[in-house]
Amino acid sequence: MAYGLQEFCGDASAILKGEGSIHSRLDAVAAKLSGLLRNDAFVKATFSADTPAGKRELYHDPDLDYYVLAHVQEGGKRGTPHSHGASWAIYGNINGATRMREYVRTNPESEDGAVLKKSAEYDLRGGDTKAYGPGFIHSTEHPETCWVIRVTGTDLDQIERFRFRKLKDKVLEEA
Ligand SMILES: [Fe+2]
Structure with a gap:
């Protein structure tokens, strides 16, 4: 049987507990999520060419x-650096x-403006997944329109987390 949403959620719950x-x-x-992303029936049931931009x-x-x-x-959008506060997220x-x-x-955290240095840059492509733990700062860019599954530890809109403030924070792109 293909590895579907129900199987993934069952595995995710067991692993997280x-x-x-x-x-x-x-x-x-994240490894289990890769299996779900490669399931054509799941992809077909979840997305189509006319699915509007946004989150469900x-x-x-x-x-x-x-x-x-x-x-x-x-496509053509780049987000600002952020963390997931005390929570986490997995991108695929x-x-x-x-x-x-x-x-x-x-x-130091005690200073008001954050100075960030880029430490890595890579692409997640079809079937690729990666987990970002609590406090981990990252940003995403989508050169073209794409379909993404994200698993988050809680409702990230409801928790305190690092968000980049254009006037106070800065990024040193490379070491
Ligand atoms: Fe994120």
């Missing part, structure tokens, strides 16, 4: 509070690419 560090559990969920909730776990979200990302591409940039903060 299991043993091991949060990072090893998130990596294990596919699943919310009432116990663990994680969400599985389907995004149509519009079905098609196209998410250009991911990772950053480290180079000055």
Whole structure:
């Protein structure tokens, strides 16, 4: 049987409730997500060429509070650096690419403006997934329109997290 949304959510719940560090559990969920992204029946049931840009909730776990979200990302857009606060997120591409940039903060948290240095840059393409743990700063860019599944540890819009402020924060692109 193909690996569908129900199987993925069952596995994700079991892994998240299991043993091991949060990072090893998130990596294990990310590996399972790759299987879901490669399931043509799931992709067909979730997206079509005329699905509008934006986000839809596919699943919310009432116990663990994680969400599985389907995004149509519009091409030519680049987001600002952010973290997921005390929560986490796993990104996975079905098609196209998410250009991911990772950053480290180079000055103390006690200083008002954040100075970020880019530490990595790579593309997530069809079937690729990656987990970003609590506090991890990154940004996304979508050179062309693409379909993305994102799993988040909670409703990220409701928690305090790092968001880039154009007037106060800055990015040193390379070391
Ligand atoms: Fe993110």
